[in-house]
Amino acid sequence: MRFFTPELYLKFGSADDALADQADQQWEAATVAYRKHVDTFRDIMPPAVAVFEKMCFHDAQLLAGPQMPDGTLRSRVPSSNTWPAITNVCLSHRDEVWVLTYVIYDDIRQQQAPPDWPNATSQPLWLYDEFDLADRDRNMFVHRILLGDGRLLEIPFLSVIVDHFSIHSAGENGGGQRAKAAAT
């Protein structure tokens, strides 16, 4: 994370009031700086990415991600090692299942939780995310996601399809009502 760093997140939650107050101001500054940064490449975002960038998945539970149960990253790289490839992230959020299908141009990177992370064993909830530009000429983006267990996922992507359906209607109707939130 370039703006909403794990260190700033930890400082925000500090029991020391002076530190927490300082972090409150720093978070505000990071928010302003991040919005300005995203505005510098909003013009080249595909429409689906522009919609996705405004979505808030805070507190969503990661049902399935681009990693195996043992923590290693699942390889979605085609055997011929050609790009692009795809990867899915599935979330449970406000009684809906969300499927994020990224068209990726490189391997997904994962950074382990900092050693002082207080909730390393907690649920893998979606905390904060940021979008970044990797290459303006080739419309390459990076999506960084900080999870509640302290891990950081970095997804290099070209575009994304966001799909969602109701958990309840899925149970009642055997498949449920699907709604496409955004399409490339």
Add this chain to the structure above:
Amino acid sequence: MAKRSKLTNVVPADSPPGIRAATLGTNGSVVQGTMISQAEAELRRKSGDDVVVVGPNLQANRTLAQAIELNANGYAQRHPPHPSAGLNALPHYQPKFRPPAGHAFYETPNRKAV
């Protein structure tokens, strides 16, 4: 006759925080409802509803929001406002594990409930 100074809604910085029932509005905003007691706020949080602590003092707001969440759910994790949730999003406390849903929001000098 002396001119009377215009009364405004300026709240003294040392005034105690208040607690209100809350709901989520658009663009991450927190919509404040009726004024409630701390006990009522804790009941709302137990049942997964939102509350918001309002007032001009950041530390007092934060401390009270934490107490509400701790008393209601036994654990209070402090989260900054989410950038994607818009400029009206508020920092909040929430339990370590869901359910219950909801948040104990609190106002800051820069961010207010609507």
